[in-house]
Amino acid sequence: MSLIVVGSMAFDAIETPFGKSDKIIGGAATYIAWSASNFYQPIKQISVVGGDFPQEELDQLEERGVELEGVQIKKNEKSFFWSGRYHLDMNTRDTLETQLNVLGTFEPVVPDSYQDAEFLMLGNLVPAVQLSVIQQLKKRPKLIVMDTMNFWMEVAMDDLKKVLKEIDVLMVNDSEARQLSGEFSLVKAARSIMKMGPRYLIIKKGEHGALLFHGNSVFFAPALPLEDVFDPTGAGDTFAGGFIGHVARTKDISFENMKSAIIVGSAMASFCVEKFGTTRLKEISRDDIENRIQQFRDLVNFDIQLA
Amino acid sequence: MSLIVVGSMAFDAIETPFGKSDKIIGGAATYIAWSASNFYQPIKQISVVGGDFPQEELDQLEERGVELEGVQIKKNEKSFFWSGRYHLDMNTRDTLETQLNVLGTFEPVVPDSYQDAEFLMLGNLVPAVQLSVIQQLKKRPKLIVMDTMNFWMEVAMDDLKKVLKEIDVLMVNDSEARQLSGEFSLVKAARSIMKMGPRYLIIKKGEHGALLFHGNSVFFAPALPLEDVFDPTGAGDTFAGGFIGHVARTKDISFENMKSAIIVGSAMASFCVEKFGTTRLKEISRDDIENRIQQFRDLVNFDIQLA
Numbered sequence: 001m002s003l004i005v006v007g008s009m010a011f012d013a014i015e016t017p018f019g020k021s022d023k024i025i026g027g028a029a030t031y032i033a034w035s036a037s038n039f040y041q042p043i044k045q046i047s048v049v050g051g052d053f054p055q056e057e058l059d060q061l062e063e064r065g066v067e068l069e070g071v072q073i074k075k076n077e078k079s080f081f082w083s084g085r086y087h088l089d090m091n092t093r094d095t096l097e098t099q100l101n102v103l104g105t106f107e108p109v110v111p112d113s114y115q116d117a118e119f120l121m122l123g124n125l126v127p128a129v130q131l132s133v134i135q136q137l138k139k140r141p142k143l144i145v146m147d148t149m150n151f152w153m154e155v156a157m158d159d160l161k162k163v164l165k166e167i168d169v170l171m172v173n174d175s176e177a178r179q180l181s182g183e184f185s186l187v188k189a190a191r192s193i194m195k196m197g198p199r200y201l202i203i204k205k206g207e208h209g210a211l212l213f214h215g216n217s218v219f220f221a222p223a224l225p226l227e228d229v230f231d232p233t234g235a236g237d238t239f240a241g242g243f244i245g246h247v248a249r250t251k252d253i254s255f256e257n258m259k260s261a262i263i264v265g266s267a268m269a270s271f272c273v274e275k276f277g278t279t280r281l282k283e284i285s286r287d288d289i290e291n292r293i294q295q296f297r298d299l300v301n302f303d304i305q306l307a
Numbered sequence: 308m309s310l311i312v313v314g315s316m317a318f319d320a321i322e323t324p325f326g327k328s329d330k331i332i333g334g335a336a337t338y339i340a341w342s343a344s345n346f347y348q349p350i351k352q353i354s355v356v357g358g359d360f361p362q363e364e365l366d367q368l369e370e371r372g373v374e375l376e377g378v379q380i381k382k383n384e385k386s387f388f389w390s391g392r393y394h395l396d397m398n399t400r401d402t403l404e405t406q407l408n409v410l411g412t413f414e415p416v417v418p419d420s421y422q423d424a425e426f427l428m429l430g431n432l433v434p435a436v437q438l439s440v441i442q443q444l445k446k447r448p449k450l451i452v453m454d455t456m457n458f459w460m461e462v463a464m465d466d467l468k469k470v471l472k473e474i475d476v477l478m479v480n481d482s483e484a485r486q487l488s489g490e491f492s493l494v495k496a497a498r499s500i501m502k503m504g505p506r507y508l509i510i511k512k513g514e515h516g517a518l519l520f521h522g523n524s525v526f527f528a529p530a531l532p533l534e535d536v537f538d539p540t541g542a543g544d545t546f547a548g549g550f551i552g553h554v555a556r557t558k559d560i561s562f563e564n565m566k567s568a569i570i571v572g573s574a575m576a577s578f579c580v581e582k583f584g585t586t587r588l589k590e591i592s593r594d595d596i597e598n599r600i601q602q603f604r605d606l607v608n609f610d611i612q613l614a
Contacts (some may be wrong), residue, residue, distance in 0.1 A: 021402035088491055172453055184395055187534045211532060220606045222527040225518060227494045246611075262610040299527045302606040304553075304567040306597055 001306040003248040004114055004141070005032045006046040006133050007237070008103060008122025009053065009071065010080035013096075014233050014276060015191040016226045017088050021231070023276040025057050027080065028123030028147065031234035034281040035241025036121070038289060041065025041246040044114045046133060051075035060282070069111045077102045090229045091206045110136040111234045114127045118251070122146040122167070123237060127159035134166050143253045145169040146198070147240050150176050164197035169258075171202045171240055186211065187218075200258065202243075204236055212262050214255045222299055224270040224292070231276045235269040238281065242268030267292040309351050310555040311421055311448070312339045313440050314356040314430025317387035322403075323538050324395050331584040332364050335363065335430030335454065338541035339372045339587040342424055342548025343428070345596060347555040348372025350420060351421045352399070353440060356415045358382035358499065367589070372404045377420045384409045396535045398513045401500060417443040425558070428551040429453040429474070431542060434466035441473050447478045451557070452476040454547050457483050471504035476508040476565075493518065493523075507565060509550075511543055519569050521562045528569045529606055531577040531599070538583045542576040545588065549575030574599040 008031030014021045018198055026104060029047045037043055043066045048121040050067065051074065081099040086092070108129055120141040122130040130146060152160050153176065164170065174186060179187035180196075190201050190213035201213045207229065212219040242265035245259075250257055274280045314336030321328045325438060336354045350373045358381065365375060388406040393399070415436055425458040429437040437453060451474040459467050460483065471477065477500065485491055497508050498518035508520040514536065516529040521587035549572035550565075557564055581587045590596055 112441075170352065176458055186536055187532050205515065206511065209527075210531070218527040218532050218606065220492075220532070221609075221611070222516070222529065222607075225494050225525050225527070227492055259609040263609050263611055286613075297611075299525065300529075301528070302528075302566040302570050303563075304570055304598065304600055304604075306593075 001016045002042055002044050002114070003036065003040055003119040003121065003244060004044045004046060004070075004110075004116050004117040004133070005029050005036065005121045005123065005128060005241075005244075006108065007032060007125050008080050009047040009049050009267055010082065010103075011052075012081075012233055012277065013083035014231055016090070016231050018228065019276075021155060021276045023081070025054070026082070026234060026277060028125065028237040029060075029150065030278060031237035032121055032123050032241035032244070033061055034064070034271075034278050035238040036245030036246075036248070038067060038268070038286070039242070039245030039264070040154075041069050044117065046070035046073065046108050046110065046114075048072040048108075050077040050079040050102050051210070053079045067115040068112075070109065070114055071188060072106075072109070074102050081189070086232060086234075090232050108136075118142045119244060119248045119265050120144045121240060122163070123149050123240065124149050125287045127152050127156050131159065131163045131166070134163070143168050143247060145171065145240065145244055147171045147236065148176070150179055153179050161196060167198050168253075169180070169200040169202065170198040171204060171236070171243075173204045173236070177203045182188065190218075200255075202204065202262065204239065206232070209244070210239070210262055210266060214257075214258075217257045219240040221259075221266045222296070223266060224295060224299065226270065226273065229273045232273050233277065235272045238272040239265035239269040241265070263293060263296050267296055309421070309424050310343065310347055310351055310426040310428065310551060311351045311353060311377075311417075311419070311431060311440070312336050312428045312485040312551075313353040313415065313437060314339060314432050315387050316356050316360065317389065317410075319388075319540055319584065320390035320403075321538055321540050322392040323397070323485070324393070325537050326583075328538070328583045330388070332361070333389070333543040333584060335432065337368075337585060338466050338544035338579065338588070339428055339430050339548035339551070340368055340543040341371070341585050342375060342579075343555070344371040345575070345593070346549070346552030349374050351377060351424065353377035353417065353421070355379040355381065355409045355415075355416050357384040357386040357409050372509030374420075376452045377416065377421060379409075379413075379416070381409050383418060391540075393539060397463045397539050397587040415440050416444070420487060422446065426447045426551060426555045427451045428547060429470070429550045430547065434459050434463050435471045436464065438470045438473070441470070450475050450554060452547065452551055453476065454478045454543065455483070455511065456485055460486050468503060474505050475560075476509065477505040478511060478543070478550075479545070480511045480513070484508070484510045497525075507562075509569065511546065513539070513542075517569055517573060519562075519565055521565075526562075526569065528566075528573045529603070530573060531606065532601060533580065535579065539580050541585065542579045544578040545579035546572035548572070565609065570600060570603050576602055
């Protein structure tokens with residue numbers, strides 16, 4: 001019984017209106033693992049890194065209950081690298097440089113010890129890689145959650161649509177939901193996307209929160225109003241980690257429990273953006289998380305008696 | 308004991324991606340009165356119209372418990388007219404034409420019968436007119452709520468700042484909060500604006516909901532995810548009407564009750580945008596409103612037990 005996390009483990013270099021980072025540790029699966037491991041262990045990681053990826057980072061993940069048997073280390077190659085610059089609104093960014101490196105030829109291999117997985121979190125990655133992991137699993141997990149991005153809609157839409165048929169929950173942001181569906185209204189977009197495969201759709205709206213759709217039901221999770229969003233890199237992955245971590249811990253895949261999972265994800269994402277990279281995620285305690293979730297309760301709690 | 312509503316009563320001509328209206332009835336005070344009268348009567352209206360404003364509309368308002376002694380009718384002049392075109396996202400619009408007409412020389416007169424007002428809703432209007440109403444009241448109302456817009460920040464900022472010193476609750480949208488404060492972060496903007504006078508600040512974010520700030524507390528009300536926003540004209544005024552209507556009915560000006568008032572305002576605004584102008588507001592029943600408020604409860608209600 002476990003949770004498999006698939007995604008990149010990589011280097012980022014980030015510029016925001018508040019400052020500029022060196023080349024720091026990033027990657028979807030890194031953020032997901034740091035976030036989810038607060039709620040559930042072991043996490044069985046599937047990824048690929050180059051010889052330049054620090055052993056110390058791998059050690060820290062192992063200490064957090066993240067198993068690395070499925071992480072390929074290509075000693076003579078370099079890790080994936082992304083560099084980008086955020087605008088003042090933090091919702092838009094320019095990619096300055098992308099080096100695929102090890103990700104360009106990544107063929108995931110699911111170790112035998114991962115075959116008991118109940119939960120599968122497909123972090124943002126080449127859709128063909130996501131599909132390969134699903135196909136290698138002998139028993140379908142109870143819940144398959146997938147994150148993706150606009151880039152794959154542009155260069156690999158056919159593969160992406162194949163993965164969509166195999167999953168339960170899709171996570172995209174609002175502009176990606178519009179792009180994927182061709183609908184401007186998010187309600188119409190959701191209806192259209194749920195016909196492509198996933199029975200649940202989460203639309204992330206950054207500082208404006210997130211929506212969960214399922215059938216005719218909808219749930220809204222706010223984002224915490226923050227003084228400053230210092231660095232939004234990894235916020236979506238951290239959200240995904242909190243979501244799947246809560247679901248895996250409770251082993252409850254109902255719509256009601258997914259509401260809670262989205263709040264947990266939103267709380268985790270609100271920490272992520274407070275410092276560069278994974279810094280803040282490595283610092284926070286269980287009390288920090290409980291207090292933050294209480295802030296979300298206070299943020300939306302109301303009681304109306306009409307006459 | 309009553310509620311005074313100040314604002315324009317006017318004509319609009321609206322183009323949206325869904326269609327084009329004729330010259331229809333609009334104006335901040337019109338929307339506020341239609342919305343607030345669901346919760347509280349009598350409403351004591353202060354406005355000005357020309358001889359072209361239909362008697363039938365005035366009659367309908369009176370039937371709804373809206374007193375019109377403070378509405379000046381200038382028989383030989385024309386009512387305020389605005390025409391605009393909305394873009395696909397419905398959050399941005401171009402003004403095509405503005406005819407001030409009777410509003411250009413409007414000097415409000417507060418009738419003696421209005422002097423017992425407990426609540427004052429200053430709809431979006433020339434700041435000097437808003438201030439004049441406050442100054443004419445012999446006894447300060449329990450709560451003064453003010454709506455305004457970016458236009459007045461550009462042409463009448465000094466007057467606007469004078470009004471801010473006299474009020475309790477300010478309502479603006481997110482870009483106006485940024486413009487008024489010079490801060491990009493809405494949390495910082497709120498802190499700055501509350502130093503200008505109002506102890507409560509409501510920041511409206513259209514389809515992304517609304518935030519209520521007070522001291523160090525914040526509350527978030529979502530907007531209902533809608534299939535289509537047909538016509539957003541008047542949504543902010545309708546929100547204001549629901550807010551002040553709920554506060555006036557309950558006579559409770561606490562932060563806790565303002566949370567409920569914002570949900571009521573959001574529910575009313577979600578009706579407003581379903582059809583052109585005030586059409587939908589004139590149709591809805593008490594049951595419609597109660598059902599809509601239940602949808603808001605369902606939209607944000609969650610229950611998390613952490614281990």
